[in-house]
Amino acid sequence: MILGLSVPGTSWLHRAPAGAKLLGLALFGTVIFLISDYHMLAALFGGLALLYWSCGLGFARFVGQIKALGLFLVIIGLSQTWLSGWESGLEVTLRLAIAVTGASLVTYTTPFSEMSDVLERVLAPFDRAPLSRLGLRPASVAFALTMTVRFLPVMEQVIGETRQAAAARGRERNWIALILPSLIRTLKMAHEVGEAVEARGLESFSTKNQL
Amino acid sequence: MRISPKDLVLMAIFAAFVAALGLIPKITLPLGVPITAQTLGVMLAGIVLGPKRAFGALAIFTLLVLLGLPLLAGGRGGLGLLAGPSGGFLLGFAPAAAAVGWFSTSFGGMTSTGGFAQGVRVFLASVLGGIVVLYGFGIPYWVMMTDNAVSAVLATAVIFLPGDLLKAVLCAVIASALIRAYPPLFED
Numbered sequence: 014m015i016l017g018l019s020v021p022g023t024s025w026l027h028r029a030p031a032g033a034k035l036l037g038l039a040l041f042g043t044v045i046f047l048i049s050d051y052h053m054l055a056a057l058f059g060g061l062a063l064l065y066w067s068c069g070l071g072f073a074r075f076v077g078q079i080k081a082l083g084l085f086l087v088i089i090g091l092s093q094t095w096l097s098g099w100e101s102g103l104e105v106t107l108r109l110a111i112a113v114t115g116a117s118l119v120t121y122t123t124p125f126s127e128m129s130d131v132l133e134r135v136l137a138p139f140d141r142a143p144l145s146r147l148g149l150r151p152a153s154v155a156f157a158l159t160m161t162v163r164f165l166p167v168m169e170q171v172i173g174e175t176r177q178a179a180a181a182r183g184r185e186r187n188w189i190a191l192i193l194p195s196l197i198r199t200l201k202m203a204h205e206v207g208e209a210v211e212a213r214g215l216e217s218f219s220t221k222n223q224l
Numbered sequence: 225m226r227i228s229p230k231d232l233v234l235m236a237i238f239a240a241f242v243a244a245l246g247l248i249p250k251i252t253l254p255l256g257v258p259i260t261a262q263t264l265g266v267m268l269a270g271i272v273l274g275p276k277r278a279f280g281a282l283a284i285f286t287l288l289v290l291l292g293l294p295l296l297a298g299g300r301g302g303l304g305l306l307a308g309p310s311g312g313f314l315l316g317f318a319p320a321a322a323a324v325g326w327f328s329t330s331f332g333g334m335t336s337t338g339g340f341a342q343g344v345r346v347f348l349a350s351v352l353g354g355i356v357v358l359y360g361f362g363i364p365y366w367v368m369m370t371d372n373a374v375s376a377v378l379a380t381a382v383i384f385l386p387g388d389l390l391k392a393v394l395c396a397v398i399a400s401a402l403i404r405a406y407p408p409l410f411e412d
Contacts (some may be wrong), residue, residue: 098374109308116305158231158236168237189401201406207230
């Protein structure tokens, strides 16, 4: 089973409702683009590191994200420094690091199920007129997301088996030998599952009130 | 707009396939540029599923990544991606897949007697949708998020171009083999 990125915990950020955290993040993302003083940005960056620590996420996760951005941060910082001075280079680098670690804070403190609940609530108006005419039904979105999550381990297994088969022929680094058989199995499986779902009477995810 | 349950299942399972492509070991080109199989999945979705279902499949994938599943190549996921410089590429997955499908269809679609000319058409559709459209989302987003000069961003993006062109070639090869191995696929 693929685990989400969220880290279990009981801090105030863990307890805060997911919707509120997302709204807060949107506000945060807007505010940091209005700040251009690098002292303030540096203070915010330090504050975020403390927040990671106080929410039980540990400094390692904070540092890990900066590391993952490493090459980008260096390129962006250097080119900005070269074009408009080191203050600007520092400002842009800090802002990017803050934006990414801030957004991940929501991901780390919110379980996948709570995030998809928010999505369901956001989509709810699509079930009512006039938006229902667009045909984007929350039930079908939820069905598709659940189905994909259910099939993640299956597809992992398909790729894994194909890899072993390719390796047995000394072709484990050949993308075509890996992807083509996996793709054929995927499409056959999708066909069979589709037939089964249809046979069980899920007629159509159209604007009509089925399911 | 009607989505049949069969199509919904196909989109959902293809989304899982694109996620699994992230598990294939990356190839490292000279200069240390990594290329991953996931954007090949974007191209294949367009060719195999057609524009609408390809959009749906990649939209499902993108949603799951943003909601916090580590499905992007290298085990990445979460909202932090949108705040980073490469967020536009993720958001571009679904439109790019749809574009590949649209170009492929308007070039005449797939037939089991396509041959070499068809391979060239798939390659072109993959380049236009999977590279031009995808970069069209990725590069402006990058510039917007970082205030970097467009020239600096383009100079970085160009490093990934050879790998992406290679993927368009692979997509054409795989699509041609697929139609011979599994013809019913392209009948509807």
